[in-house]
Amino acid sequence: MKLGRRAFLAAGAAVACSSAGPPPGRKVAPLWFTYGGKNRQVLEALVRSFNQSQGEHWIKPVYQGDYFEGLAKLRTALAARRAPALSHVVGEVVPYLADADVLESLDTYPGARELDVVPALGQAGSWIGGAERRLVALPFNRSTPIAYLNGRIFAEQKLAAPKTWEELRAVAARLTERAAGRVVRYGFGCPIDWWFWAALVGQAGGDVVEADGSVSLGGDAGARALDFWKTLVLEDGNMKPPPGRDYNAWEQTNQDFLASRVAMIWTSTAFLKYLEENAPFPVVAAPLPGATRRAVPTGGTHWVMLRSAPEAEKATAWAFLRFMHETENAVTWATSTGYLPVTRSAVAKLEGDGYYAKHPNDRVALDQLAVARPWPWSRDLFRVQREIVQPRLEGAVLGGRDTRAALDEARALARRWR
Amino acid sequence: MRETRTLRQPLREGVIDVGLGLAALVWLLPYLWMLSTSLKTLPEIVRAPTAPLPSGFELGAYRAVLEAMPLARYFLNTTLMALGIAVLQILVALPAGYALAKLKFAGRGVAFGMVVATLLIPAQVRFVPVFALLADFGLVNSMTALILPFGVSAFGTFLIRQALLSVPDSLIEAARMDGASELRIVYGLLAPMLKPTLVSFFLFSFVYHWNDYFWPLVMTTDDAVRTLPLGIALLREQGTGVRWHIVMAGNVLLSAPALAVFALAQKHLLRAVASKGP
Amino acid sequence: MRPSRRLDPLWMLGPTVALLVLFFFVPLLQAAKSSFYDWDLLTPPRYVGLDNYRALIETGELRHALTTTLTLSVIVVLGSMSLGLALALGLNRPGRFAAFVRSAVFSAYVVSWVSVALLWLWVLDADAGAFTALCRALGIPTTNWLGNPRAALYALAGVTIWKIAGYSMVLFIAGLQDIPRSLYEAASLDGAGAWQRFVNVTWPLLRPTAAFVGTTSLIISFQVFDVVRVMTQGGPVRSTSVFVYAIYEQVFLNLRVGRASALVVVFFVMLLGLTALQLWAWRKKGAA
Numbered sequence: 001m002k003l004g005r006r007a008f009l010a011a012g013a014a015v016a017c018s019s020a021g022p023p024p025g026r027k028v029a030p031l032w033f034t035y036g037g038k039n040r041q042v043l044e045a046l047v048r049s050f051n052q053s054q055g056e057h058w059i060k061p062v063y064q065g066d067y068f069e070g071l072a073k074l075r076t077a078l079a080a081r082r083a084p085a086l087s088h089v090v091g092e093v094v095p096y097l098a099d100a101d102v103l104e105s106l107d108t109y110p111g112a113r114e115l116d117v118v119p120a121l122g123q124a125g126s127w128i129g130g131a132e133r134r135l136v137a138l139p140f141n142r143s144t145p146i147a148y149l150n151g152r153i154f155a156e157q158k159l160a161a162p163k164t165w166e167e168l169r170a171v172a173a174r175l176t177e178r179a180a181g182r183v184v185r186y187g188f189g190c191p192i193d194w195w196f197w198a199a200l201v202g203q204a205g206g207d208v209v210e211a212d213g214s215v216s217l218g219g220d221a222g223a224r225a226l227d228f229w230k231t232l233v234l235e236d237g238n239m240k241p242p243p244g245r246d247y248n249a250w251e252q253t254n255q256d257f258l259a260s261r262v263a264m265i266w267t268s269t270a271f272l273k274y275l276e277e278n279a280p281f282p283v284v285a286a287p288l289p290g291a292t293r294r295a296v297p298t299g300g301t302h303w304v305m306l307r308s309a310p311e312a313e314k315a316t317a318w319a320f321l322r323f324m325h326e327t328e329n330a331v332t333w334a335t336s337t338g339y340l341p342v343t344r345s346a347v348a349k350l351e352g353d354g355y356y357a358k359h360p361n362d363r364v365a366l367d368q369l370a371v372a373r374p375w376p377w378s379r380d381l382f383r384v385q386r387e388i389v390q391p392r393l394e395g396a397v398l399g400g401r402d403t404r405a406a407l408d409e410a411r412a413l414a415r416r417w418r
Numbered sequence: 419m420r421e422t423r424t425l426r427q428p429l430r431e432g433v434i435d436v437g438l439g440l441a442a443l444v445w446l447l448p449y450l451w452m453l454s455t456s457l458k459t460l461p462e463i464v465r466a467p468t469a470p471l472p473s474g475f476e477l478g479a480y481r482a483v484l485e486a487m488p489l490a491r492y493f494l495n496t497t498l499m500a501l502g503i504a505v506l507q508i509l510v511a512l513p514a515g516y517a518l519a520k521l522k523f524a525g526r527g528v529a530f531g532m533v534v535a536t537l538l539i540p541a542q543v544r545f546v547p548v549f550a551l552l553a554d555f556g557l558v559n560s561m562t563a564l565i566l567p568f569g570v571s572a573f574g575t576f577l578i579r580q581a582l583l584s585v586p587d588s589l590i591e592a593a594r595m596d597g598a599s600e601l602r603i604v605y606g607l608l609a610p611m612l613k614p615t616l617v618s619f620f621l622f623s624f625v626y627h628w629n630d631y632f633w634p635l636v637m638t639t640d641d642a643v644r645t646l647p648l649g650i651a652l653l654r655e656q657g658t659g660v661r662w663h664i665v666m667a668g669n670v671l672l673s674a675p676a677l678a679v680f681a682l683a684q685k686h687l688l689r690a691v692a693s694k695g696p
Numbered sequence: 697m698r699p700s701r702r703l704d705p706l707w708m709l710g711p712t713v714a715l716l717v718l719f720f721f722v723p724l725l726q727a728a729k730s731s732f733y734d735w736d737l738l739t740p741p742r743y744v745g746l747d748n749y750r751a752l753i754e755t756g757e758l759r760h761a762l763t764t765t766l767t768l769s770v771i772v773v774l775g776s777m778s779l780g781l782a783l784a785l786g787l788n789r790p791g792r793f794a795a796f797v798r799s800a801v802f803s804a805y806v807v808s809w810v811s812v813a814l815l816w817l818w819v820l821d822a823d824a825g826a827f828t829a830l831c832r833a834l835g836i837p838t839t840n841w842l843g844n845p846r847a848a849l850y851a852l853a854g855v856t857i858w859k860i861a862g863y864s865m866v867l868f869i870a871g872l873q874d875i876p877r878s879l880y881e882a883a884s885l886d887g888a889g890a891w892q893r894f895v896n897v898t899w900p901l902l903r904p905t906a907a908f909v910g911t912t913s914l915i916i917s918f919q920v921f922d923v924v925r926v927m928t929q930g931g932p933v934r935s936t937s938v939f940v941y942a943i944y945e946q947v948f949l950n951l952r953v954g955r956a957s958a959l960v961v962v963f964f965v966m967l968l969g970l971t972a973l974q975l976w977a978w979r980k981k982g983a984a
Contacts (some may be wrong), residue, residue, distance in 0.1 A: 030640065062640045063487075065652055072948035077639040079737035080549070080558035084640070100738045251660065252843070255823075387950055394933040398845055413755060430890075434786050438797050441783060445800040445858075451826050452815050467824035510715070513708035520697050523705045532716050538971050539720045540919060542940045543964050546730065546947055546956065547723035550737075567719040570712050587697055600704050629808030631922045632940075636948075647810040651926050654817065662818055673811040680806040684799065687806065691863065692870045 022051075022058035029309075029316035030060045030084040034070030034301075038274050039141065042336045050323045057316040059086075067301070068386075078102050078306065085313035086320065088140045088301040091126050091375055093382040097304065100379075103136040104305035109318045115325050116343050120369040126298060127377045128211050137302035138321055139342040141333075143268045144296045144368045145199050147289075148275060150263045151282030161286030165203070165228060168289050172238040175263040186240035188232060189262035191249040192397050194385045195299055196266055199288055200225030202295025202373050208389075213378040215414035217389065217407050224291075226396050226403045233397055241398055268299060269365035272338025276361065285361035287368050294371040300339060340365055380414070388414050449673070456480070456667035463662055479667035486664070487649045488641060489671065496645040499564045500628040504620045507571040513604050514570075515578030520590065536572045545636050552637070563637040564645075568627065574619050577690075581615045582608065614689075621683050622690035625676055646672055724964070730957035737953055748958035757942065758962065764849065765938045769917040771853040772860070776913050777906065779857060780864020785894075787865065788872045798869075802862035809859070809922035816855045817842070817927050845933040852923055852936055860916060864909050871905030872898070907977035915970050918963075939963050 022028050033043060040063065047061050064070035067090055077083045089097065097103050106112050112135060121139040124131035149161060153175060162168040172187030190196050198208050206221025218225060232239035240262050254271055256262040258279050266288065276283045288296055303324075305317050323329060330346035333339060335355065341347050347366070350356060356363045375381060392406045450470075455463065456479050457472040483489060517523070518530055544567075552563045585608065593603050609616065634645040650668040654660055680687060699705055731748055735741035752758040783801055787794045804812060819827045822840040831838045841851040875898065883893045921940040924930060930937040930945060937945070943963065946956035 032640070063652065064640075068949060073639050075737065075951055076549075076636075076948060077559075080553040080639065081556065082559055082639055100736070102738060383950060391934050394845075394931070398933055416751075416754070435793075438786050438794070441786075442797045442800045445804055445862075448815055448819050448826070449803075452818065455818065463824065467821075468826050468829045510711045514712040517699075517705050517708040521699045521705060521708075522697065523699055523702075525705075529705075529709050529713060532713060532721075536716055536720045538968055539724050539964070540967065542919065542921070542943060543727060543960050543967075544720060544723035546953055546960070547726035548719055550726075551718075551723070566715070569715040569719075575712065590697065594700050600700055600708070604708070625806060629810070631808065631810050631925075635925075636944075647808050650814065651810050654814065654926070662821075662824070665814055666818060669811055669814045672814075673807045676807045676811070677803060680799075680803055688802070688866060691805075691866055 022060065026058035027056060027312050027316045028058045028060055029086060029313035029320070030062055031317070031320070032062050032064050032070060032074060032084045032087040034064050034067050034088070036063065036066075039270065039337050039339075042333065046324065046329060046333065047320075049329075050320055053323070054319075057319045059316065059320050074306075078308065081308060083306040083308050085309035086303065086305055086317035088303050090301050090382075091137075091298065092385055094137050094302060094304065095127065095375075095377045096379040096382055098133070098136050102307055104307045104309075104314060106135040106138065106305065106318075106321075111322055115322075116345055117325070118340070118342060118344055118347060118369070120372050121298065121340060121342055123302075125372070126302070126374055128374050129377050130374070133377070137304055138325070139300075139340075140303045140324070141270060141300040141337070141339040142298055142302075142342060143270045143300040143339055144298055144365045144372060145196055145266050145288060146269045146272075146364050146368065147286045148257060148265050148267065148271075149284040149286055150257070150260060150279075151284045153260070153263045153281075154284065161284070162289045164289050165291045169232065169236065169238075171264065172232060173236060176236075176238040183237065183240075185260065186256075186262045187238045188264050188266075189240040189253050189256050190229075190266040191253050192229065192241050192393050193249065194390050194393065195268075195297060197225055197229075197389070197393055198297045199266075199295065200228060200291075202297065203288070203291045203293065204228075205292035207373070207376075209376050209378050209381055209384065211376045213376060213380065215380065215384050215388075215411060217411050217414075221292075222407055223403050226393065226407065229397050230400070230403065234400055269338050269340065270300065272361055272365075273336060274338070283361065285364040287364055290371075295373050296368050296371060297375070298369075298372050335359075335362070338362070338365075340369070384414050452666045452669055452673075455663055456670050458663050460661060460663060467662075476663075479661075479663040480671075482661070482664045483653070483668045483671065486653065489646075489649070491641065492644055492646040492649040493675075495561075495643050496628055496647070499561060499634075499643070499645060500624045502561065502565040503568045503627045504623040506565060506569045507574050507623055508616055508620060510569055511571060511574040511578050512609055513600075514575050515582055516604050516608060518575070519579040519582035520585075520587065533570070533572050533575050536570065541633055545633070549636060558637060559639045559642060561643055564634060564643060567633075571619075571623060574623065577615055577619055578612065581612050585611065614686075618686040618690040621679065621686050625679055625687070629676060727957045727960045727964075730954055731961050733954045733957075735953040736951040737947075738951070741954070744954065748955045751955060752958055752962075758959070760934065761937060761939045761942045761959065764936065765918060765920075768849055768853050768856070768920065768936075768938055769914055771850065772856045772917040772920075773910055773913045775853065775857040776861045776864050777910055779861040780909065781868050781902075781906070783861065783865040784868030784872055785898075788869050798865070801865055804859045805862040810926055812855060812859045813923045813926035816851075816858070816923075820851055820855075842928055843932055845931075845935040848928050848932055848936050852920075852927065855923055855927070856917060856920060860913060863916075864913065867905055867909050868902065871902050875901045904977065908974070911970065911974035911977045915967070915974060918967065918970065939966075 031047065033040070044061055047059050051058050062084070064073050070087070071089055071093060074083065074087055074089065083102070094103075115138065117139055119125045121142040122130075123133070123135055123137050126137070126139075147161060154160070157174060159171055159174060162171045168188065175185070175187035176183060177185040201208055201218035201221050204218065204221035204224045206218030207216065208218055208222070210216050216222070229239070233241050240256060250267060253262070253265050253267050254275060257265045257275065260281070269285070272285060288294070303321055305314055309317075324333070325343055327343060327345045327349055330341045330343045331349055334341035334346065334350070341350060356366075388410045392401075392410050395401045396403055396406045454470060454472050455467075457474075457476055459476050459478060462469075462473060514533070518526065518533075548567055549558065552558050557563050589607075590603060593607055598607065629647060630645070631647045631651065634643075634648050638644050638648065650672040653665045653668045730741070732743060732745060733741040734744045734747070787798050819825050820841040822828055822838070822843060827841070828838050839847050842848050879897050880893055883897050888896065919940055920938055921944065924936050924938055924941040925944070928936045930941050939959065940963070943956050943959045946952045946959060
């Protein structure tokens with residue numbers, strides 16, 4: 001019975017291999033990637049380019065869903081001792097994985113020191129004390145949150161991008177249109193997500209998790225950040241909180257912006273090309289406003305190699321990582337998507353070619369790196385984000401729950417149940 | 419049925435007919451709209467999402483589905499898995515049902531009790547330890563992980579036992595006197611007699627496991643043995659606009675086999691369900 | 697009968713028992729054991745006693761999972777049973793039209809939950825979905841069915857009812873057909889109208905079937921997972937975080953196997969109660 005099944009499977013698999021498989025003799029390594037749409041296409045094109053540019057290695061990309069689904073699968077695979085050689089994960093979870101000793105140290109790989117990553121995007125700049133630790137993460141699709149403005153509406157109303165919270169509130173009020181008691185267009189929209197809340201907390205002068213790992217949730221700044229959202233959503237009614245969870249909400253924000261249902265949104269620079277290409281109006285990117293100070297978190301993911309993968313696969317994975325850090329490819333990745341170019345030589349090339357002069361929107365995220373705040377190297381960061389903070393943000397803003405109560409509860413939980 | 423209020427009858431019948439027609443619409447229209455959406459282009463959907471008929475017969479969405487995933491491999495994986503499970507369950511349940519129905523031996527009550535008890539332990543209760551166990555043997559993300567844990571079907575065992583209870587003992591004794599081994603009796607004599615039951619059960623189990631999402635979700639990590647429900651569910655990509663025509667095309671491909679089996683073998687499936695299976 | 701060889705039952709029941717022990721009973725015991733540990737699948741487990749249960753209670757997670765699941769279940773059971781009964785009453789007749797409608801209704805039960813979830817994700821889309829458009833056309837106020845924390849659970853309940861009403865219908869039809877015609881005729885002769893016939897003849901004889909359908913639907917609704925995973929991922933604001941989804945999330949997203957195992961133990965105990973109820977209902981039907 002089993003033999004028949006296996007033969008069947010082999011025959012079927014041979015037939016089913018429509019997407020070109022690796023030619024014989026190549027060293028194959030799987031790359032588990034997440035997120036779809038346009039960015040997926042760009043990544044797959046780069047993978048194809050890598051596979052065709054040399055004859056030794058072959059990367060097999062496997063799609064695993066969104067960041068959280070993909071992370072779940074990666075952790076499952078680690079537990080099942082079937083992890084791929086290469087994947088990419090959000091910055092908040094890297095310390096946890098590193099401490100669990102599942103990440104491969106990259107220091108010893110050839111050329112690791114010469115990769116010339118942009119400091120704010122690499123390990124050194126992404127985590128406090130990142131430079132002193134063994135290298136485990138390289139930047140992949142790195143981003144900051146930025147504001148996108150509907151160019152036509154802003155020009156019509158003769159408004160500029162808000163630079164402070166008060167200005168944001170005023171602009172949102174000006175741009176919200178009502179008809180027959182219903183809101184026809186919102187002035188501002190933003191996913192109720194940890195990332196943007198972290199940005200607000202930073203702007204209000206606080207840090208979500210302190211450098212020593214204690215979960216302060218920004219203290220007073222955390223409450224002010226949450227209250228700001230609540231004011232915009234519940235009091236003024238000028239901010240559209242997009243529905244749905246995680247990336248459903250992000251996607252809804254984009255759609256609302258494209259359909260002119262919202263005049264100004266905050267979302268990742270990652271969607272720059274997508275929005276520019278699909279908007280029936282000029283898209284203007286702008287940096288986020290500040291309150292006490294200007295601050296943004298960085299986002300996106302980092303490449304990681306998994307220690308338990310076979311050595312041959314890791315060698316192939318490394319070859320691909322070097323490929324992605326070559327100036328040309330870093331430039332292609334950044335300019336096709338909106339993510340930041342990860343090497344200094346890529347940035348220099350883009351500046352030298354006058355790219356930013358022609359595409360000022362792309363500069364916004366890059367310039368914001370000057371005020372980017374690193375995460376603490378804390379193994380609890382991801383858990384605090386997912387389990388404790390995220391649900392309470394939604395509860396406070398969407399459910400009208402008392403801000404201080406929600407945050408106090410979150411802090412208590414974080415301390416009690418490590 | 420004699421009805422004294424003859425005037426009310428046609429009106430009542432009419433109302434019921436309308437009601438039934440509505441019911442048919444409620445259950446059919448969503449699928450028709452799904453099909454229609456799958457044949458549209460994205461601009462068309464943005465413009466007129468609820469237009470009942472596509473303006474053209476666009477197969478672009480189906481092409482996109484085929485490009486986005488190894489569809490044939492998923493289909494094959496799913497079919498093999500469901501087939502493997504259904505066949506294994508029948509092979510295992512036949513002797514078990516026979517022993518429980520016909521034979522007297524020490525421990526029969528215990529065995530029967532064990533089979534009943536498994537109805538209380540659904541997949542969601544056992545998946546983590548089973549996962550850990552399979553991981554220890556390096557069997558996660560393999561057909562074994564998808565098939566073996568379902569090797570026993572309490573439902574199937576009971577069905578077979580029930581059916582065998584009505585087979586006269588004399589038949590079996592006669593076969594024994596003819597020198598047939600118990601093995602031959604179970605698989606060679608009784609199994610063919612139980613064909614309708616086995617066919618119903620096979621179809622029921624096949625469709626049920628073909629459609630399963632939870633277990634493959636937990637037990638697979640990549641494309642090697644990924645099943646179709648998982649693959650199609652991944653179509654709802656995030657971040658740059660859900661492409662509904664593609665998601666619906668994938669859904670058409672996912673629903674078609676189950677609906678085909680249903681269309682061809684309705685009676686058998688209904689029989690299995692009506693005999694109080696889950 | 698005696699087995700022709702004394703050890704025959706060994707090979708006959710051997711595979712069954714072996715598979716059951718390996719994949720049912722041992723895992724159950726292990727899940728119970730894991731509930732007393734803190735384990736993330738990547739590092740060695742750490743004994744924590746009753747902490748997991750305490751955490752579930754103090755964080756309110758247990759209560760939340762219970763209320764969410766029970767709310768969903770009550771709506772699903774009542775909805776699918778009444779709908780199933782109504783359909784059965786209307787469709788328990790010969791003729792091709794009735795057969796066609798029966799097939800249409802039951803077809804939803806045959807396809808996968810993923811298929812139904814993806815379909816309704818589109819139909820319930822707040823901007824472009826057919827259901828939303830229909831509501832607008834009829835003047836019914838719309839909301840974001842799956843994105844509004846107050847509406848999402850009910851939307852999922854509706855989808856679940858749509859999928860399993862056919863199952864209730866089939867069982868009720870079988871139950872109706874067991875009722876002898878003569879009883880209806882006798883009631884008719886006594887002058888009973890349609891409603892009285894239902895109350896005095898149909899319903900009492902249908903009660904055992906109803907009890908069975910009810911408990912089975914209850915168990916199905918308790919195990920709902922796919923629609924949640926595909927349509928709402930437990931949100932918005934965790935309003936659709938039913939039991940099985942909460943277990944899944946604890947294991948795969950939070951990597952808290954111990955906490956998940958504690959949830960599993962509670963879940964198992966609940967199912968024990970429900971299945972006892974189901975067996976009792978089945979006995980009554982068999983006896984009737």
